[in-house]
Amino acid sequence: AADEIHAAVKKASFTADYGTRLDVGENNDAAYEVTCTPRKETPASISRGLNLQEITYVVNVQGAGGWRTDSSAGFFFTFGGLSDRQYKVSRTSKRIFQSSTRDEFRPAAGAAIHRHGPVRILGLRMDAGPTFGLALNADGELQYMFGFSLFMGTKQRLVLSAGISGAQVKRLDGVREGQRFGGSTVPTTDVFRTGLFVGLTYNL
Numbered sequence: 001a002a003d004e005i006h007a008a009v010k011k012a013s014f015t016a017d018y019g020t021r022l023d024v025g026e027n028n029d030a031a032y033e034v035t036c037t038p039r040k041e042t043p044a045s046i047s048r049g050l051n052l053q054e055i056t057y058v059v060n061v062q063g064a065g066g067w068r069t070d071s072s073a074g075f076f077f078t079f080g081g082l083s084d085r086q087y088k089v090s091r092t093s094k095r096i097f098q099s100s101t102r103d104e105f106r107p108a109a110g111a112a113i114h115r116h117g118p119v120r121i122l123g124l125r126m127d128a129g130p131t132f133g134l135a136l137n138a139d140g141e142l143q144y145m146f147g148f149s150l151f152m153g154t155k156q157r158l159v160l161s162a163g164i165s166g167a168q169v170k171r172l173d174g175v176r177e178g179q180r181f182g183g184s185t186v187p188t189t190d191v192f193r194t195g196l197f198v199g200l201t202y203n204l
Contacts, residue, residue: 005057030108031088039203062195067129072159077133079105082195084170085157087177087186096172111136112161112201114149127151133199143167145197157203 083106088099117145119128133145147163173189175181 004067010179044068054124062177067115070110070114070116070199070203072111072203073111074159075164076108076110076133076143076145076161076197076199076201077105078108078135078137078145078165078167078195078197080195081193082106082143082165082167082169085172085188086170087172087188088182089184089186092178096179096186097178098174098177106137108135108137110141110143110145110146110199112149112159114159114203116149116151127156131163133161135199141167143197145199147197151203158184159201159203161199161201163197163198164194166192166194169193 011074026109042086077186081104083104086099087096089095090097108186110133112131114129114131116127116129119126121128127146131145131149133149135143136145144166146161146165147161149161152158168190169192170188171191171193173187175187
């Protein structure tokens, strides 16, 4: 009988259909149903006396622990020294002084990539993970961001992020504040500085 069954399976042609049956739990596990159906043209000499019928298998595929990669876009705010500084020379003392500082708390628009999954913070289960983003402020200056993001809402569409930001800003070049200077234009140069950021974005 075993030889006959083996011969029937070997010679008969089967069609196979599959589909996702359901998602399981928080680990992104998936269960697939695979259905094998013998073709009608299977020779009667082979199928006679054998119970060739449709067979369904369930294949479970384990997910990657719930961690995934997503992207979001929205608004960021940088502060902590990420602004250009302007300098002048005093008419009376001929010394360099800082004439103004642009707003320390500066808005920017950008996008971020997140690697996130279920974590526990202070005993509470949350969906969070590291984040890298790029943003442009109102002056078109590019800012880099690296930090930590928290996904909020039942569908995890809102993303609250915070961390370290970096950008090119203007600083004194070869001179210092309080130094006597004979010229009229104080030399400055672009240097890379780091600060902080917070952001609220929408998970795409």
